[in-house]
Amino acid sequence: MAGRYKNDLVPGRDKAVLKLSDGREVELNGTVSGGIANQDGAAITEDNGWLKYSASGEAHYNDLYTPVGAQIKVVLADGTKVWLDAGSSIHYPTAFPSGNREVTITGQAYFEVAANARQPFIVHAKDQTIRVLGTHFNVNAYGAAAAKTTLEQGSVLVSSGSAEVKLEPGQQTEGGIVKNGVDLEEVLAWKNGEFRFNGASIAVIMDQLARWYGAEVRYKDDIREEFVAKIPRNVPISKVLKYLEATGQVKFAIDGNVITVMR
Numbered sequence: 306m307a308g309r310y311k312n313d314l315v316p317g318r319d320k321a322v323l324k325l326s327d328g329r330e331v332e333l334n335g336t337v338s339g340g341i342a343n344q345d346g347a348a349i350t351e352d353n354g355w356l357k358y359s360a361s362g363e364a365h366y367n368d369l370y371t372p373v374g375a376q377i378k379v380v381l382a383d384g385t386k387v388w389l390d391a392g393s394s395i396h397y398p399t400a401f402p403s404g405n406r407e408v409t410i411t412g413q414a415y416f417e418v419a420a421n422a423r424q425p426f427i428v429h430a431k432d433q434t435i436r437v438l439g440t441h442f443n444v445n446a447y448g449a450a451a452a453k454t455t456l457e458q459g460s461v462l463v464s465s466g467s468a469e470v471k472l473e474p475g476q477q478t479e480g481g482i483v484k485n486g487v488d489l490e491e492v493l494a495w496k497n498g499e500f501r502f503n504g505a506s507i508a509v510i511m512d513q514l515a516r517w518y519g520a521e522v523r524y525k526d527d528i529r530e531e532f533v534a535k536i537p538r539n540v541p542i543s544k545v546l547k548y549l550e551a552t553g554q555v556k557f558a559i560d561g562n563v564i565t566v567m568r
Contacts, residue, residue, distance in 0.1 A: 309558035314518040314542040317391050319354040320375035326365035326399075333377065347382060347399035358382040364398035371412070374519035381408075384419035385426065388496045391516040392447070413445045415496045430454070432480070434464040442472075443492055447512075451480040455492045498538050500545065504531045507555060507566060514564070518542045525567040530554040 323331040325343050333351055341349040346361035356369065360382040371377050373392045380386050382400045389395055393412025401424060409429040418426045420439025428435040430444045431452040440459025446452040454463050456472040463470050468481025477487040494501035495513070502510055507528040515522050517538060532552060536545050546557040546564070558565040 309556070310543055310546075311558075311560050313559065314520055314562060316539050316541065317374040317376055317517045317519075319377060320371065321356070321377035321389070322370045322372075323349075323356065324368040324370070326367060349399075354378055355380060358399060361400045362402060364400045364402060366396060366398055368394060368396050370394045372519075373516050381406075381419075383421065383424075383426075386417040388415040390414065390495050410444060410446060412447055413443070413495065415441075415443045415493065417441050432465050433478075436462040436464075443496070445492075447516075453477055453479045455487055455489070457489055457493065494535075495538070500534065500536045500538055502532050502534045504533060506531055510534075510549070511564070511566060514542060514545060519562060521563045523563060523565045525565055528555050528566060528568060 319334065321333045323333055325331065331341055333356060341351060343349055346363055348359035350357045356377060356379040358381055369377060369379060369389060371389050371391055371393050375391055377389050378386065379389065381397060383406055387395060390413035393410065393414060395408055395410045395414060397408040404424065405427050406424050407427045407429065416428065418437050418439050422438055426437045428444060430446040433452040433454060435444065435454055437459065440461055441457040442461055443455045443457070444452060451465070454461065454472065455477040456474050458474055461472050463472060463478050465481045470478050470481060470483050472478060472483070475485065475487055475489060477484045488503050491501040491503050500513060510532060511522045514520060520542065532549060534548060536548055550556055556567050558567070
C-alpha cells in the first residue's frame with residue numbers, strides 16, 4: 306500500500322471568495338474575525354467560519370464562491386442560514402427590504418430559512434425553483450444532472466419545467482419526480498462533517514472525494530460494487546481510501562492530486 310500511496314491529500318476547510326457589488330473580491334479563510342469593508346451599506350463580518358450580514362436599507366447583490374476543497378457558512382440579512390459545499394456558489398442581496406427573498410445557487414447548499422410569511426423565500430437552482438416560508442432543506446445542483454431538493458423540515462413547493470410538487474419531510478424531488486423515504490443522514494452528511502454512503506457506487510463516492518480533497522480521479526478498472534460507509538470529512542484522504550479498501554472490492558493509488566481507482 307505504501308507504494309501506491311505516494312502522498313496524501315488534506316481535507317477541505319472553511320474558505321471562499323466574496324464578490325461585492327462593485328466587483329471587488331475578498332478572500333475568506335474562516336480563521337479570522339472582523340468586519341469586511343464594503344460600500345453596500347450592510348455590515349458584513351466573518352466570525353469562526355460564518356459570514357454574517359446585518360440588514361441595510363438598500364439591497365445590493367453579492368456572490369459567494371467556494372473552490373474545490375472548501376466550504377463556507379453564511380447568515381443572510383434576514384437571519385436565514387446557508388451552508389455552502391465545495392465547488393458551489395450563491396448569489397444573494399445584502400438586504401430584503403420588500404417583496405420576495407430570492408437567491409440563486411450552483412453546486413450544493415443547505416438552507417435554514419428564517420420564517421417570514423410576508424416575504425416568501427425563493428431559491429433558484431438549475432432547473433428548479435423552490436418556494437418556502439420557513440424550513441430546512443438541501444439542494445444539490447452539481448454536474449449535468451437535474452437538481453435535487455431534499456426536505457428535512459417544514460414544506461416546500463418545487464417547480465421544474467411544467468411540473469410542480471409539494472414536498473413533505475423525508476421526500477426528494479428531481480426532474481419533477483418525487484422520491485419517498487430518502488436517507489436524510491446520507492443527504493445531509495456533508496453539512497454535518499461526514500461522508501455517508503448507503504449503497505453508493507464508486508463513481509458517486511469519488512465525485513464527493515474529488516470536490517472535498519481537490520483531487521482528479523482516474524479509473525483503471527470497472528468497479529460495479531456498491532458501498533456502505535460512514536467516515537469523518539476532517540481526515541486525510543488516505544484514511545477514507547483505506548476504509549474503502551477494507552471491503553476487498555477496490556484499491557486506490559495516489560500520485561500528486563491524482564487518485565487511480567482499480568480492482
